[in-house]
Amino acid sequence: MTLQGIGGRRERPLGARVARLSLVLALVYGGLTLGAGYWQVFRADDLSRDPADAGVIAAARSVVRGRVLDRDGHILATSRRDAAGEPYRVYADASLSAPLGYTSRLYGSAGLEAAYASELLGAGGDDPASRALAKFRPRVSRGDDMRTSLSLSLQRLAVQLLGTDRGAVVALDPRTGDVLAMASTPTYDASGIANPATSRAAFAAARDDPGQPLLDRAIQGRYVPGSVFKIVTAIAGLSSGAITPATTFPQQPGAESTGLLVDGFRVRDGHHLFTGSELLDFNRATEVSCNIWYALAGLRTGGTGMDEAARRLGFGAPIPFDLATASSQLTNGGGRLPGGFADDVELANAAYGQGEVLVTPLQMALVAATVANGGVEPRPRLVTAFVSPSGVVRDASSGTLGRVLSAGDAAAITVAMTQAVEGADGQRFTSGAQVAGVTVAGKTGTAQLGGTGEPHSWFIGFAPAEAPTIAIAVVVEQGGHGGARAAPLAGEILAAFLAAKP
Amino acid sequence: MTAAALPGFPRPILRRRELGLLLAAAAALVLGNLSLGLTRTGILTLADPAGLLIYLAALVSVHFALVTAGRRVDEVLLPTVGLLGGIGLLLAERLPQDLVVQQVGPAVLGLASLQLVWLVLALVIAAVVAITVRSDRWLRLYKYTWAASGLGLLALTFVLGSDVNGTRLTLDLGPVSGQPSELLKVILVVFFAAYLAENRVLLADARVHLVGRLTVPPAPYLLPAGLMLALALGIVVIQRDLGAALLFYAVFLCLFYLATGSKVDVALGIGLFLVGFVILALVFPHVRDRVATWLDPWADPLGTGFQTIQALHAFARGGLLGTGLGAGLPTIGGQLPIPAVHTDFPLAALGEELGMAGVLGCYLVVVARGMRIAAAAADDVRALLCAGLALVIGVQAAIIAAGNLKLIPLTGITLPFISYGGSSLLVNGLIVGLLLAFSDRGPVPPGEPRRGRRVRGGA
Numbered sequence: 001m002t003l004q005g006i007g008g009r010r011e012r013p014l015g016a017r018v019a020r021l022s023l024v025l026a027l028v029y030g031g032l033t034l035g036a037g038y039w040q041v042f043r044a045d046d047l048s049r050d051p052a053d054a055g056v057i058a059a060a061r062s063v064v065r066g067r068v069l070d071r072d073g074h075i076l077a078t079s080r081r082d083a084a085g086e087p088y089r090v091y092a093d094a095s096l097s098a099p100l101g102y103t104s105r106l107y108g109s110a111g112l113e114a115a116y117a118s119e120l121l122g123a124g125g126d127d128p129a130s131r132a133l134a135k136f137r138p139r140v141s142r143g144d145d146m147r148t149s150l151s152l153s154l155q156r157l158a159v160q161l162l163g164t165d166r167g168a169v170v171a172l173d174p175r176t177g178d179v180l181a182m183a184s185t186p187t188y189d190a191s192g193i194a195n196p197a198t199s200r201a202a203f204a205a206a207r208d209d210p211g212q213p214l215l216d217r218a219i220q221g222r223y224v225p226g227s228v229f230k231i232v233t234a235i236a237g238l239s240s241g242a243i244t245p246a247t248t249f250p251q252q253p254g255a256e257s258t259g260l261l262v263d264g265f266r267v268r269d270g271h272h273l274f275t276g277s278e279l280l281d282f283n284r285a286t287e288v289s290c291n292i293w294y295a296l297a298g299l300r301t302g303g304t305g306m307d308e309a310a311r312r313l314g315f316g317a318p319i320p321f322d323l324a325t326a327s328s329q330l331t332n333g334g335g336r337l338p339g340g341f342a343d344d345v346e347l348a349n350a351a352y353g354q355g356e357v358l359v360t361p362l363q364m365a366l367v368a369a370t371v372a373n374g375g376v377e378p379r380p381r382l383v384t385a386f387v388s389p390s391g392v393v394r395d396a397s398s399g400t401l402g403r404v405l406s407a408g409d410a411a412a413i414t415v416a417m418t419q420a421v422e423g424a425d426g427q428r429f430t431s432g433a434q435v436a437g438v439t440v441a442g443k444t445g446t447a448q449l450g451g452t453g454e455p456h457s458w459f460i461g462f463a464p465a466e467a468p469t470i471a472i473a474v475v476v477e478q479g480g481h482g483g484a485r486a487a488p489l490a491g492e493i494l495a496a497f498l499a500a501k502p
Numbered sequence: 503m504t505a506a507a508l509p510g511f512p513r514p515i516l517r518r519r520e521l522g523l524l525l526a527a528a529a530a531l532v533l534g535n536l537s538l539g540l541t542r543t544g545i546l547t548l549a550d551p552a553g554l555l556i557y558l559a560a561l562v563s564v565h566f567a568l569v570t571a572g573r574r575v576d577e578v579l580l581p582t583v584g585l586l587g588g589i590g591l592l593l594a595e596r597l598p599q600d601l602v603v604q605q606v607g608p609a610v611l612g613l614a615s616l617q618l619v620w621l622v623l624a625l626v627i628a629a630v631v632a633i634t635v636r637s638d639r640w641l642r643l644y645k646y647t648w649a650a651s652g653l654g655l656l657a658l659t660f661v662l663g664s665d666v667n668g669t670r671l672t673l674d675l676g677p678v679s680g681q682p683s684e685l686l687k688v689i690l691v692v693f694f695a696a697y698l699a700e701n702r703v704l705l706a707d708a709r710v711h712l713v714g715r716l717t718v719p720p721a722p723y724l725l726p727a728g729l730m731l732a733l734a735l736g737i738v739v740i741q742r743d744l745g746a747a748l749l750f751y752a753v754f755l756c757l758f759y760l761a762t763g764s765k766v767d768v769a770l771g772i773g774l775f776l777v778g779f780v781i782l783a784l785v786f787p788h789v790r791d792r793v794a795t796w797l798d799p800w801a802d803p804l805g806t807g808f809q810t811i812q813a814l815h816a817f818a819r820g821g822l823l824g825t826g827l828g829a830g831l832p833t834i835g836g837q838l839p840i841p842a843v844h845t846d847f848p849l850a851a852l853g854e855e856l857g858m859a860g861v862l863g864c865y866l867v868v869v870a871r872g873m874r875i876a877a878a879a880a881d882d883v884r885a886l887l888c889a890g891l892a893l894v895i896g897v898q899a900a901i902i903a904a905g906n907l908k909l910i911p912l913t914g915i916t917l918p919f920i921s922y923g924g925s926s927l928l929v930n931g932l933i934v935g936l937l938l939a940f941s942d943r944g945p946v947p948p949g950e951p952r953r954g955r956r957v958r959g960g961a
Binding site for chain 1: 756759760763803811812814815816817818819820821822830831832833839853857862863865866869870873876877882885886889893896897900903904907908909
């Protein structure tokens with residue numbers, strides 16, 4: 001009736017301010033929408049595939065995980081149902097514990113089971129469009145099967161040969177990067193952890209084992225490499241032009257008996273008993289594993305050259321792989337010299353695999369594979385394809401990590417590594433790696449750890465030398481000399497693989 | 503036969519726009535209910551036909567009550583709020599019913615039934631207020647009384663209240679219990695609107711120098727409002743209701759800006775807020791923990807960060823289009839992944855099942871309508887009052903949404919109209935009722951040209 005307010009005294013109109021404030025609030029809501037978009041679109045994939053995602057965990061209790069298969073179609077992991085009808089995992093063999101890991105209702109998952117949880121549960125691998133379409137399909141009850149490049153027989157053999165020792169074996173196809181075997185000992189009872197009835201006891205046993213079986217030594221173990229690292233030095237020296245296969249060092253023969261003095265530190269050798277005062281070239285130095293020749297080669301290559309080659313090979317960063325890998329290192333990185341070396345002594349020592357060098361077995365297998373593959377480093381992979389329950393195959397990508405050295409330099413290193421296994425003096429160390437009817441290229445390593453313990457026993461190599469189909473790295477913790485433990489172990493694996501090949 | 507034929511009764515006014523929008527909202531809710539039913543049973547069926555029917559009937563009743571009352575009030579608010587409430591009801595229906603269980607007489611009611619009861623009550627309040635409130639004199643004349651009673655209620659909670667989740671927010675008086683801080687936000691808006699409108703010229707023009715050319719309003723004029731704000735903030739902060747504190751402060755700043763137009767003062771206010779926040783973080787460990795959890799919830803993924811992380815995962819699982827109602831929020835061993843999803847994280851649940859949280863737009867509509875009403879208001883008090891009421895809803899939704907999305911530290915306040923909670927729903931119903939009442943454009947002006955004389959009440 002009475003509208004007193006209308007036309008009343010108004011000093012300044014509120015209307016403009018109301019509009020402005022509305023605009024601010026609209027902007028705030030725009031920001032909220034952007035925030036929602038960030039989580040719902042931009043981060044949607046990595047969050048909803050996380051093994052800790054409630055959807056993945058819930059799916060794990062209802063969806064039957066896809067099987068894991070080896071390269072020949074052998075079943076590595078399959079699922080059974082417990083009394084309540086909830087599925088649990090069963091693994092073909094304890095030797096698989098390192099690469100496959102486990103999945104457990106109580107303890108989550110590890111290894112490939114964790115890395116590809118969403119695919120194995122049938123939830124992943126889709127682009128947004130097919131995800132949207134999936135809303136109109138009935139719920140999955142079975143995940144994708146996962147094909148791996150592993151060979152169950154080779155994996156078993158590797159673990160069996162490592163026996164009660166702690167150590168690791170990585171074997172891969174140098175042409176494709178397909179990992180054929182990836183063993184880490186001691187193994188643990190992954191099936192026991194997966195089975196709800198035995199989960200607690202099996203996990204406690206694995207966790208409390210002083211051998212740390214839950215540590216995947218093949219990719220997470222960082223070891224002093226010893227002389228197998230000379231192949232990295234060779235790659236650095238040859239590719240930087242600092243050395244050639246004909247390179248000799250005049251001071252080398254004279255230093256053999258007393259040791260080469262570098263800044264007050266003596267680099268020692270043990271082969272002068274049979275090489276005497278011989279002037280060694282690249283092939284001979286590799287054959288007899290001459291520390292002094294390699295120390296001099298490393299000093300000539302310099303910290304920068306060593307560092308660049310190591311980085312090209314993948315040192316200093318995790319290796320792109322299906323599983324999380326530790327980084328290998330050339331130095332601790334804090335030194336004042338180029339490449340992070342503290343002084344020439346460290347550089348000289350690093351050149352033959354001592355100093356502050358630490359490597360993973362996978363990294364050293366890739367070093368061998370790079371030489372075997374004509375200088376191009378293959379990108380390692382374990383998973384080759386996913387197969388949906390309806391039979392749709394999605395191949396996993398394969399590729400390379402780039403060229404590390406020229407084909408010519410790779411061929412030169414192959415000659416030297418072949419001589420190290422097959423040569424008259426090389427046989428003194430490495431005869432164990434030989435395979436009847438096949439030329440093997442390789443290098444042993446004996447990693448001195450300081451103290452009184454036995455050294456780590458190393459071997460890296462590939463075969464057949466003229467057309468390699470397998471590259472390998474073996475480390476046996478405190479296994480003694482490289483020729484004593486690792487080389488024969490590698491020989492047996494190479495022989496088994498090459499004999500099985502048609 | 504219409505009511506207009508009877509003397510003393512208002513002439514009904516058709517509300518076509520409201521009816522159309524209501525039908526659209528109802529269609530959306532029916533579809534949602536069907537979708538939930540389909541997901542659950544695999545056949546096309548309504549998940550909760552009774553609940554849906556009661557709710558839609560309540561909405562339509564409010565509509566016809568407004569028609570019958572013949573008031574020319576806003577026609578967009580009711581459908582918008584109705585849609586939000588309906589979505590909240592769907593969510594309550596979709597969540598496990600045992601999240602909240604209450605014995606009411608002989609009946610034991612679960613989450614959805616309780617939410618429905620509160621929603622219907624809130625609609626009744628909105629309708630009654632919208633129809634009966636004609637003047638705001640009773641609000642503006644007794645602003646100090648209102649303010650004092652609001653604070654008194656809050657203080658009473660502090661003394662007599664019971665602890666829920668480590669915060670003392672609930673006042674338990676025999677059969678009646680509630681969270682007074684919900685009501686306090688309306689009372690504060692009333693007080694601030696009345697006070698600021700009265701003093702706005704003084705606040706804007708009678709400036710004193712603070713430092714150099716920087717001027718602020720003189721202290722005596724600021725004092726009553728400042729004191730009121732400080733008291734309210736102090737109590738809710740001690741009660742650990744940080745969300746309410748943020749809401750009060752933000753709404754106060756907005757109203758202050760509307761009243762004085764001084765951007766400098768607003769900037770100073772924001773600066774003061776940041777300083778106060780830092781001091782709070784230094785003094786109270788629980789504030790510090792909140793901030794730490796906000797910055798990196800993954801630092802303690804199974805402890806303090808759990809809720810936040812689970813909410814973000816829920817958003818991620820939803821993606822652009824959502825999983826569909828009932829198809830998300832996987833339960834693990836019978837447990838929902840997000841603790842307190844029905845009160846603190848409804849947006850995460852909606853984000854998962856309905857996709858890119860489109861419901862946010864509805865709050866913006868509420869704010870826009872409220873601001874329109876404010877701009878058209880007859881005087882300053884009413885303008886500020888309406889703006890403040892709309893802001894309470896809009897800012898509160900923004901605060902909890904931003905907390906859910908990890909844009910700001912999480913504070914436990916409700917998502918208006920959607921979160922479970924009686925106090926929150928009833929107070930929001932009151933706000934909608936007041937906004938509707940104050941949007942009244944008055945009776946149809948007389949003398950409007952008419953084509954001939956209509957015969958009413960039948961021939």
